Amino acid sequence: MTPLKKIPPSIGADRLAGWTDKRMLYIHGFQHYMWYPNCCVQKNIELTEADILRKEMNREDPDPGSRVTFNHIINKAVANALRHHILFNSKRTWRDTYLVYPHIDIANVVDVEGMATQIVIPDADKLTLRQVAQLSHRLVSTRRVTLRHRMSRLDNIFQTLPLFNKLAWAFPFVNRVLRDYSHKGAIEHLESRPGSFLVTNPGTLGVQDCKAMLFFGFRMGCLRVMAIEQKAQIVDGKLGFKKVLPTGLDYDQRICDAPAAARLLNEIQRNLEDPRRYCAGPVDEPEIGSDEGGA
């Protein structure tokens, strides 16, 4: 048996060649019919209160494992807002219908080991801000370990078996068919909790503006957070500048129109501009069967 080649610790040319092969797997997985028309509405959100809250909470608990960042406040604000706009917490199915998820699971795109991957914060609307922060830190560090392990295993296979590269395009289809045929796979698929709404923050990389492209079968909406900017405003008749967070909401144009998206974005803005009231407090659990009901 041929011994496995040792993977070079740094990313060299040979390793990059392997990466392109792996990229092909995803490229073949995306087809034209998966695209759907999406529009985007954008707002500038003021961050003064969120900044004060973040600093206060970090002073109370300086543990790096539970440090609160803007991302966590944004996640919490989005989860709170989605409780009142359940249409955006859904996905389109193969039968041309929309499936509204019963849980609000916020997916975050994070940069781990130079590769974009996702972590999912389940039931983010039922967690406190501190819990969101702790869970997020834990998930990122776990993903870093597991991803490194998985990628090194894939690298081994790609380097030792050239035929594997040639057949890589077939994996998504084979996986789909096997999943349909396997009872266990179907149960696992139903039980798995993919993020029901995506929050991505290219602003951490300095991106000032971009447009997200949504694909079939994933999510109905995506919140993009861009780099913080200085915007002009009038204070006492004089021109001043304030720090704002440009935020865009991409949504499926077939499911809703601009006002519904604007209302969701307005609610996210309300949550973010008054985080002490909406995000920092204890989570109120509506009693089942009570007259008031849930959100």
Place this chain on the structure above:
Amino acid sequence: MNFLQRVTKNSKRIMRMKPAAMVPSASVRKLLPAGKWSEGKAMERLARLCNAVLDNLGDQQVLGAAYDGHKALKFAKNPAVWVGPDGGKTWRRFSAPLEYLQLEAMLTASPTGLGDVRDQGLEILDLSELEICDWKGGLVSPQVARIVLLAPSWRPSASGDPEKYFGLVLDFDQRLMDAKTAVAFMDVLANSLLEETYA
């Protein structure tokens, strides 16, 4: 149906499928200083914008066309616009200049309805009252183009004094128009809004 038949059928179906009716769309945005055209109620502002578009649509009739089937265009006899105030809750078509009271009456005639099926005519979407400061839109057939009015923002003018600017976005089909032509149309529209007096 056995495993192999199912795989073959699936792959054939996937290969046969055509892209959805998405239009390869691009957008250009222009800042338009507030002035006489933006004074008064939101509906007045929208009526002036519609009238200015109707005045200038004759030179770019492709913007007022609509797809009729696969890659076939149908042009309107007279320049026409579809207006959607409040973010496009209601859509109404007209091809003659209107005063804002007439426009308001027309739009409130059936407030709960979704409007007619949109065919030929340039879409004008008003997002200025929803405080939306930017927009990136995708077009779906039969749409060919769309104009979006965005919320105002304060910016320093050439003299250094604060000035209010509205955002104006044109989404257009890249197969029918290039960015240069789109920008030229926006320039003409902006100039006529700032210079002409619309009812």
